[in-house]
Ligand SMILES: *[C@@H]1O[C@H](CO)[C@@H](O)[C@H](O)[C@H]1NC(C)=O
Ligand SMILES: *[C@@H]1O[C@H](CO)[C@@H](O)[C@H](O)[C@H]1NC(C)=O
Ligand SMILES: *[C@@H]1O[C@H](CO)[C@@H](O)[C@H](O)[C@H]1NC(C)=O
Ligand SMILES: *[C@@H]1O[C@H](CO)[C@@H](O)[C@H](O)[C@H]1NC(C)=O
Ligand SMILES: *[C@@H]1O[C@H](CO)[C@@H](O)[C@H](O)[C@H]1NC(C)=O
Ligand SMILES: *[C@@H]1O[C@H](CO)[C@@H](O)[C@H](O)[C@H]1NC(C)=O
């Protein structure tokens with residue numbers, strides 16, 4: 001994990017030493033400034049606290065000048081008035097508290113030797129401040145408290161802002177995102193194509209967004225009930241794919257889960273996920289409520305410390321994920337996937353995992369190569385790594 005203080009120091013230094021135009025920190029990291037979406041208020045598109053939504057745009061050049069990569073920021077969800085009120089006072093719920101400069105690395109890098117296929121595209125990071133993967137549309141008011149659940153409107157406002165900046169004439173486009181933003185990629189992939197010219201090549205990618213509808217180790221539907229709360233609090237249901245919700249009338253909120261929504265997605269889709277996704281391990285499979293005694297604490301922090309029974313549980317999780325994906329993929333002709341066995345959560349935005357000499361590989365391909373091969377149809381990419389601990393040498397096992 002990147003050290004937050006180090007980033008702040010780097011950013012502060014950059015601002016002190018070369019403001020206002022310089023976009024490199026002293027250690028050569030690309031920093032990109034924030035653009036507030038001024039017109040968002042006309043659509044009622046606000047962050048939780050009522051602040052304006054924002055994105056960071058770094059222009060493409062050369063052969064990439066008419067290609068666009070949009071990356072949804074991640075950062076969990078809020079599922080109650082209380083947790084959303086708390087969130088509204090942080091960088092996860094308000095652009096007021098966000099860093100105004102973002103480091104663009106990994107899939108967002110502008111350096112060909114760090115990001116071989118997308119470095120010269122227009123690259124946009126969509127800031128996450130609604131708490132429901134850019135999919136809600138509701139408002140909460142009770143006289144003293146006011147909360148905007150307007151993720152869907154934020155998505156639309158950012159699209160309308162970017163279209164006249166060149167997105168409307170895109171030749172190639174990739175809608176991407178990590179974690180809760182990887183889920184947004186599933187939820188908005190069909191809608192994305194409708195904004196773009198019919199001649200454009202449009203594809204979508206989800207990094208660490210394949211959140212599984214699975215019971216925890218005490219057989220409770222912890223994740224499913226969390227999702228139900230998010231969907232109903234934020235008014236998400238009406239924005240879910242209508243063909244999906246129509247096909248699961250008794251449980252329309254389940255269409256928030258990629259495993260059910262996937263087969264209704266038309267553009268080619270790439271799933272990048274770890275089979276032992278650390279967030280899912282810690283919050284879906286073994287949430288604290290399911291392990292009050294803390295039997296899993298050591299295993300959660302270090303896979304080498306898991307006992308055989310715990311490893312079995314993890315292998316079963318991996319199998320369930322592959323089955324859920326495989327079922328979705330029956331419906332997808334041009335899709336791709338890269339399911340590795342690293343203990344990680346989010347692998348596209350960090351340079352170490354995206355493309356580096358020692359970054360994770362499956363069949364000797366890095367994530368950047370696998371995604372590029374799929375996007376540009378250089379070769380089919382359907383990679384599933386062998387179960388942990390085999391070939392773990394290319395893993396960094398980044399556990400928070
Ligand atoms: C920040 O980005 C805007 C585009 O939104 C650009 O016009 C402006 O020059 C940038 N400001 C600085 C200080 O680089
Ligand atoms: C691009 O990355 C390479 C490898 O890290 C580095 O040597 C080079 O200086 C970078 N180029 C620029 C323009 O930052
Ligand atoms: C409004 O909701 C907040 C958060 O639940 C609560 O603290 C506050 O007392 C409520 N105000 C009124 C007038 O009900
Ligand atoms: C913002 O809204 C104004 C008035 O509705 C419109 O003229 C302008 O083109 C809009 N700008 C963008 C960037 O959408
Ligand atoms: C995207 O979805 C929203 C919500 O359903 C809809 O209002 C909007 O028209 C869609 N955009 C396009 C270009 O179809
Ligand atoms: C999980 O299920 C058990 C019974 O299996 C129940 O006692 C417990 O309250 C549940 N925990 C949560 C957090 O729902």
Ligand SMILES: *[C@@H]1O[C@H](CO)[C@@H](O)[C@H](O)[C@H]1NC(C)=O
Nearest residue numbers: 190240241242243244264265
């Ligand atoms: C639902 O399916 C119909 C028929 O296949 C299709 O025309 C329509 O665009 C789909 N709706 C959505 C929201 O994808």
Ligand SMILES: *[C@@H]1O[C@H](CO)[C@@H](O)[C@H](O)[C@H]1NC(C)=O
Nearest residue numbers: 356357361363364365366369
């Ligand atoms: C793996 O790929 C690298 C280049 O990315 C190459 O140098 C190396 O020889 C390959 N290793 C194997 C075992 O194929």
